Amino acid sequence: MHAITIEQPGGPEALVWADVPDPVPGEGEVLVEVAASAVNRADVLQRQGFYDPPPGASRLPGLECSGRIAALGAGVSGWSVGDEVCALLAGGGYAQRVAVPAGQLLPVPAGVDLVTAAALPEVVTTVWSNVFMVAGLRPGETLLVHGGASGIGTMAIQLGKAVGATVAVTAGGPEKLARCKELGADVLVDYREQDFVAAVREATGGAGADVILDIMGAKYLGRNVDALAVNGRLAVIGLQGGVKGELNLGALLAKRAAITATSLRARPLEEKAAIVAAVREHVWPLVASGRVRPVVHAAFPMRDAAEAHRALESGAHVGKLLLTV
């Protein structure tokens, strides 16, 4: 089969469409004939040589895909050859075929076409596991989403609104904020012009955000704690602003607040399966009803993955970039 390979870490040109051996589904896995994959920030880090796949995972990039089941490994039940699925992957999505643990499969939701379904697995599992399973966002609470126009952000806004939260977002510039508003965001903060701490306090009558979904890490650590409400929960999922921060623990203590940080890729199979099952139960009905929808900025032929990476790194996109086979 053909797949995007990374012979030498580097710029987008390091992504080469090449002939590679077909994957073989192991016990508990299925083989998916890929229709599309999608680009994630982590793929850029992997391409640059800063984010190795976890042990046992495919060396090929690609953390999600959609497609049709082509074969079942031993011990798989509940799925059939020909089923249209999308899947969370630990790697290998930038390829014509990929072997997937059955617990990481989701049916293509009603109302979403097979290719577009590739935009869903990473964002739904990341947002659901952090904002809901870990931070426990409740109706009536305020959620602050940093990077509201990112792939992750566009899903976090919609899920926050779907459960009845007030959603505040940060983004760089009025066009991106306008897109966030279309998706339902209530409070729009242009981080290039405004202080998000002051803006969130003002919007909440001084209380602050109950949950913050953060992609900036160190750069925003202190200000995120300042922006939290009493009993607030800060969920860190990205480190775009650095890994080492300094924090006044007194401020955290006074608010009886919590900070969590998680990554999805290296989690054990059972944890990923539990997250995928929760998404199927809680998020899939919202997608099927049209209340929550995938946001796709553009699609590229998979062999042109380098172009898609350039587009992601330019930062002009809103939502997801797809790679089609």
Ligand SMILES: NC(=O)c1ccc[n+]([C@@H]2O[C@H](COP(=O)([O-])OP(=O)(O)OC[C@H]3O[C@@H](n4cnc5c(N)ncnc54)[C@H](OP(=O)(O)O)[C@@H]3O)[C@@H](O)[C@H]2O)c1
């Ligand atoms: N831990 C996990 O399991 C997990 C899983 C998936 C993704 N992630 C992380 O989630 C983040 C988003 O991923 P993605 O794939 O959706 O990436 P993406 O679409 O490329 O989004 C990156 C976003 O960062 C925003 N940004 C840059 N500087 C900012 C700032 N100072 N304040 C607020 N936003 C800023 C950019 O928006 P502007 O143009 O508006 O600046 C852009 O929308 C990444 O950091 C990624 O590593 C983590």
